[in-house]
Amino acid sequence: MFLALREMSRARVRFGLLIGAVGLLVFLILTQQAIEGGLVTGFVGALRQQSAPVLVYSVDGQRTLQGSVIDPGLEAKIRGVSGVAGAGWIGQSTFTVRVDGGAESDAALIGYEHSGLGDPSGLSAGRRPVGPTEAVGSAADFTVGSRVRVVTSGPSGATGPVFTVVGLVKDAQIQVTPTLFVPWAGYEAAVKAANPDATTVLPSVIAVRPTSGVSDIELVRRINAASPDADALTRSQAASDTPGVAQVQQSFQLIFLLYGLVVPLITGLFFLIITFQKAAALTLLRAIGARSGALVRSLLIQVLLVIGAGIVIGVALFAPLTLIRLGAITIRLNPGAILFWSVGLLVLGVASALVAARRVLAVDPLEATTGGGGL
Amino acid sequence: MTTLAESAGTFDHALEMRGITKVYRVADDEVVALDHVDLIVASDEIVALVGPSGSGKTTLCSIAGGLLSPTDGSVVVAGREISGYSGHQLTDFRRESVGFVFQTVNLIPFLTARENLLVVDEIGRRLGRVARDRADQLLAELGLTDRAANLPAQLSGGQKQRVAIGRALMNDPSLVLFDEPTSALDSSLGDQVVRLIREEMKARGTAAIIVTHDDRITHYADRTVHIEDGRIAE
Amino acid sequence: MRLALREMHRRPGRFAIATVILTLIAILLMFLGGLLDGLVASSTGAFRAQRADLVVYSGNSRNSLERSRIEPDVRHQVESVPGVTRVGGLGSVQLGGRIPGRGARDLVPTVLFGYELAPRGLPSTPPGAGTVYADDSLRAKNVVVGTTIHLGPARSAVTIVGFVSDTRYSGQGTLWGSLETWRQVLDANRPDARVGPGVVQALVVQGVSLGRAGLPEQIDRATDGATTTLTITEAINALPGVSQQRTVFNQIIGVTVVIAIVVVALFFALLTVERTALYGVLKAIGASSRTLFVGVVLQAVVVALIASLIGVVASLVLDALIPAGTIPFVATPARLLSSAVVLVVAAVVGCTFSLRRVLRVDPAAAIGGAP
Numbered sequence: 012m013f014l015a016l017r018e019m020s021r022a023r024v025r026f027g028l029l030i031g032a033v034g035l036l037v038f039l040i041l042t043q044q045a046i047e048g049g050l051v052t053g054f055v056g057a058l059r060q061q062s063a064p065v066l067v068y069s070v071d072g073q074r075t076l077q078g079s080v081i082d083p084g085l086e087a088k089i090r091g092v093s094g095v096a097g098a099g100w101i102g103q104s105t106f107t108v109r110v111d112g113g114a115e116s117d118a119a120l121i122g123y124e125h126s127g128l129g130d131p132s133g134l135s136a137g138r139r140p141v142g143p144t145e146a147v148g149s150a151a152d153f154t155v156g157s158r159v160r161v162v163t164s165g166p167s168g169a170t171g172p173v174f175t176v177v178g179l180v181k182d183a184q185i186q187v188t189p190t191l192f193v194p195w196a197g198y199e200a201a202v203k204a205a206n207p208d209a210t211t212v213l214p215s216v217i218a219v220r221p222t223s224g225v226s227d228i229e230l231v232r233r234i235n236a237a238s239p240d241a242d243a244l245t246r247s248q249a250a251s252d253t254p255g256v257a258q259v260q261q262s263f264q265l266i267f268l269l270y271g272l273v274v275p276l277i278t279g280l281f282f283l284i285i286t287f288q289k290a291a292a293l294t295l296l297r298a299i300g301a302r303s304g305a306l307v308r309s310l311l312i313q314v315l316l317v318i319g320a321g322i323v324i325g326v327a328l329f330a331p332l333t334l335i336r337l338g339a340i341t342i343r344l345n346p347g348a349i350l351f352w353s354v355g356l357l358v359l360g361v362a363s364a365l366v367a368a369r370r371v372l373a374v375d376p377l378e379a380t381t382g383g384g385g386l
Numbered sequence: 387m388t389t390l391a392e393s394a395g396t397f398d399h400a401l402e403m404r405g406i407t408k409v410y411r412v413a414d415d416e417v418v419a420l421d422h423v424d425l426i427v428a429s430d431e432i433v434a435l436v437g438p439s440g441s442g443k444t445t446l447c448s449i450a451g452g453l454l455s456p457t458d459g460s461v462v463v464a465g466r467e468i469s470g471y472s473g474h475q476l477t478d479f480r481r482e483s484v485g486f487v488f489q490t491v492n493l494i495p496f497l498t499a500r501e502n503l504l505v506v507d508e509i510g511r512r513l514g515r516v517a518r519d520r521a522d523q524l525l526a527e528l529g530l531t532d533r534a535a536n537l538p539a540q541l542s543g544g545q546k547q548r549v550a551i552g553r554a555l556m557n558d559p560s561l562v563l564f565d566e567p568t569s570a571l572d573s574s575l576g577d578q579v580v581r582l583i584r585e586e587m588k589a590r591g592t593a594a595i596i597v598t599h600d601d602r603i604t605h606y607a608d609r610t611v612h613i614e615d616g617r618i619a620e
Numbered sequence: 621m622r623l624a625l626r627e628m629h630r631r632p633g634r635f636a637i638a639t640v641i642l643t644l645i646a647i648l649l650m651f652l653g654g655l656l657d658g659l660v661a662s663s664t665g666a667f668r669a670q671r672a673d674l675v676v677y678s679g680n681s682r683n684s685l686e687r688s689r690i691e692p693d694v695r696h697q698v699e700s701v702p703g704v705t706r707v708g709g710l711g712s713v714q715l716g717g718r719i720p721g722r723g724a725r726d727l728v729p730t731v732l733f734g735y736e737l738a739p740r741g742l743p744s745t746p747p748g749a750g751t752v753y754a755d756d757s758l759r760a761k762n763v764v765v766g767t768t769i770h771l772g773p774a775r776s777a778v779t780i781v782g783f784v785s786d787t788r789y790s791g792q793g794t795l796w797g798s799l800e801t802w803r804q805v806l807d808a809n810r811p812d813a814r815v816g817p818g819v820v821q822a823l824v825v826q827g828v829s830l831g832r833a834g835l836p837e838q839i840d841r842a843t844d845g846a847t848t849t850l851t852i853t854e855a856i857n858a859l860p861g862v863s864q865q866r867t868v869f870n871q872i873i874g875v876t877v878v879i880a881i882v883v884v885a886l887f888f889a890l891l892t893v894e895r896t897a898l899y900g901v902l903k904a905i906g907a908s909s910r911t912l913f914v915g916v917v918l919q920a921v922v923v924a925l926i927a928s929l930i931g932v933v934a935s936l937v938l939d940a941l942i943p944a945g946t947i948p949f950v951a952t953p954a955r956l957l958s959s960a961v962v963l964v965v966a967a968v969v970g971c972t973f974s975l976r977r978v979l980r981v982d983p984a985a986a987i988g989g990a991p
Contacts, residue, residue: 013508021496021537025893028886028973035879039872046868070725071716071773071809078714080773080810104812107680107687115680162680187861202812205687208819209812239724240773254729255791262655262947269648276644277883280637284890291491298453298488299553300481301509302474340864376477377453379488380444380565 015312037325047263049340053187055250060183063218068242076103094225099128100214119188122198128218137178143196150179152189171204279363286367298379318360397465400593401427406459421616430591434607442616464560485554485562492550493538500534506556524552564596624915638887646931653955656869658948666789669739672824675855683858692818704827708737709820715772734802741784746798756785758793772809884970892974899981924967928960
């Protein structure tokens with residue numbers, strides 16, 4: 012420990028730069044992890060938070076709420092499948108709104124027919140809507156008591172329905188847009204106001220609950236077998252199979268991989284270089300009786316200190332970001348992710364130092380007599 | 387330190403080498419570095435080992451100090467037979483029982499003079515306070531108290547050599563091996579250093595082998611042994 | 621200068637380490653940049669292809685094509701603004717397409733556009749009813765001239781009569797037909813988004829301002845706020861996700877560049893330590909600090925250039941290997957070149973950290989020669 016610390020304190024610049032590099036990398040990895048999580052939640056959070064265990068899209072909808080439409084014929088087939096305990100309409104569209112008379116903004120409306128089939132499973136504040144002009148809003152975007160007016164595409168000032176936010180739900184956006192869950196009647200009114208040419212307002216998706224004894228997966232299979240136009244998914248499938256989600260996750264995973272590789276590469280090569288540079292001192296220590304195990308331990312202590320300090324710096328740089336919002340994405344401090352990366356980077360860092368460790372073990376104390384043991 | 391208590395009065399000779407042979411195999415050839423060498427060093431004797439380069443004096447010194455194992459023969463240092471020791475055992479032996487002052491690299495560049503002495507305690511028994519006191523005492527004896535906090539880069543050649551001597555004495559060895567201690571110093575400085583060596587060794591009653599090719603400093607030794615072509619010349 | 625290069629030539633191992641790490645960083649920069657470019661290109665192709673100066677949305681559509689509606693009377697108002705030379709309607713609908721040879725549930729996401737004012741690559745007279753041009757990206761789905769695609773739940777049939785490149789929208793392949801085709805398909809498949817006759821989603825406008833105010837302001841004033849008019853560039857940047865993607869990615873790229881600087885500083889500091897004796901001797905025989913430092917900078921530039929070269933090759937290989945439609949990565953010359961330039965600049969900045977140490981080397985110490 013003494014040797015490890017002494018060397019570090021006498022070479023502050025180089026160790027400082029290394030710790031700085033590791034710290035910045037850790038910061039970037041944590042930030043990107045949070046952005047990925049925030050993006051995915053922003054895209055499909057509402058699907059995860061809503062109460063229906065099974066959602067039936069039309070195949071043509073390609074697993075997007077907004078693209079899917081269920082006509083009455085298909086709906087009848089779905090309701091006729093054995094194992095369906097309850098079914099209800101869900102519709103989704105995005106509108107221009109004014110919140111509390113403020114500037115125009117976007118809002119996604121999710122209309123549901125029955126409570127328990129499409130409205131949020133749990134609320135973080137307030138209560139559920141009672142009438143068609145009440146709504147539950149995504150907690151990051153709305154406050155209880157807000158009044159949200161749907162603005163139509165006609166001349167400015169034309170009236171659309173007004174919703175009062177009576178409850179909030181966390182992590183419940185869709186399409187990275189502020190989201191409101193409203194009873195079907197309110198949703199229908201909004202759609203008709205925004206597009207006066209519209210005739211019927213059909214549901215985007217049928218929410219289904221299985222009878223007891225039938226699993227969600229089994230019901231999905233039965234519904235898909237009942238009609239080639241039906242695309243049934245469990246709640247979690249609906250979230251993960253939404254187009255774009257897989258792409259975001261794949262892209263980020265490749266990014267993580269690359270950044271994750273940079274850390275052990277930098278530490279491993281750094282320690283290899285300095286081991287070569289202090290070969291003479293290592294030879295001397297071995298000659299005067301230091302055990303090679305002790306010298307390797309000293310090296311590993313330095314690796315752990317460097318990566319540990321880098322992790323601390325990286326987390327410290329990342330933490331303030333959790334207080335701001337990047338656009339519509341909420342950055343959350345995820346202790347699990349921090350733990351995962353800390354352990355992973357420490358392990359990788361130690362593994363990367365093994366090459367240097369081998370060099371330490373290969374030091375021959377006899378070289379001290381032949382002129383220094385340098386290379 | 388306990389080695390002092392152990393070693394006091396339990397052996398006659400600091401070093402007994404009998405029939406030491408060292409053969410290196412280089413491709414198909416055999417190089418005989420040492421050929422049936424005998425060497426006895428009394429417990430407080432200073433021996434100068436003189437010979438031309440390539441004579442085997444460094445090899446002999448290395449075997450005496452446990453840096454190298456002989457091909458054949460027996461090495462007994464302060465009553466311990468080390469010729470059959472494994473690498474691990476030799477490491478422990480070097481740490482506890484001998485001191486080295488090398489020709490070139492002697493000091494850890496990122497440690498101060500005082501820390502260079504304390505590193506011996508650090509890699510060994512960790513006696514803490516006792517070691518720190520000993521280090522300060524040695525530094526004072528060697529006239530380095532005001533240089534204790536300097537790094538090697540800030541010390542002159544002679545000062546560096548004195549720090550090395552201090553470090554070699556930290557573990558209270560039975561035998562100290564000096565490999566060409568003056569070759570990097572001018573003649574008056576070299577003279578000073580060897581005189582210092584003699585003072586320190588005699589003050590402690592510690593045995594020493596000084597390897598040198600310089601005849602002029604041999605009069606500081608109790609005895610001179612000449613070696614040539616791997617054999618002791620009497 | 622020659623000395624610096626010769627050192628690299630004779631002792632490549634020394635610089636290999638810094639080169640390896642910088643190569644990884646170069647690949648990171650180029651990959652991130654390529655990802656951003658790919659994402660943006662796949663979202664904005666349809667708009668970049670427009671041969672127009674302005675895009676007109678309805679006033680409260682929040683610049684969203686899907687939510688915008690331009691009625692015929694508003695269109696007349698726009699057309700009568702002095703300076704406006706040509707106006708074309710634009711409509712879009714996002715539907716799943718069934719292509720012969722693919723399974724019943726295996727739909728291809730497409731966006732059908734109806735146009736009047738031809739974007740680049742499309743005929744000035746839109747193809748006849750029921751026929752469309754397809755974006756090149758759809759070739760990967762085995763679409764050829766003559767293929768009939770059935771769109772949406774109503775299975776509206778459209779036949780491909782040609783291809784056009786780089787016109788994707790929202791990450792999806794596009795089909796381009798007349799406004800008539802668009803309206804038919806929209807009405808059949810999206811009853812809740814049906815539009816009346818003459819209604820389009822947006823207008824694309826060619827023209828120049830004849831007054832003191834810009835043309836967009838003049839148009840919005842003429843329609844009394846019923847429209848929001850943007851320049852084509854503004855409209856592209858307002859497409860969903862584009863500006864957020866740019867911001868996020870550019871921030872990540874920015875921090876990566878800082879990391880590159882730190883890494884170069886670190887490894888060149890290590891290199892300099894090894895060469896202190898060499899520098900001492902050089903200074904003793906008369907080399908100035910400036911000469912030595914220029915040598916160090918040169919080495920940093922060479923390392924960065926080699927790393928960039930390997931990065932470029934790796935990016936091109938990656939571009940070829942990644943199957944179309946998975947990761948939206950595209951390697952453009954502009955991005956690769958700018959990444960290389962940024963890396964070289966970062967390397968130069970990084971090695972200035974070693975400047976002090978080079979300056980401090982004392983030639984007198986070299987002559988002493990003591991280790």
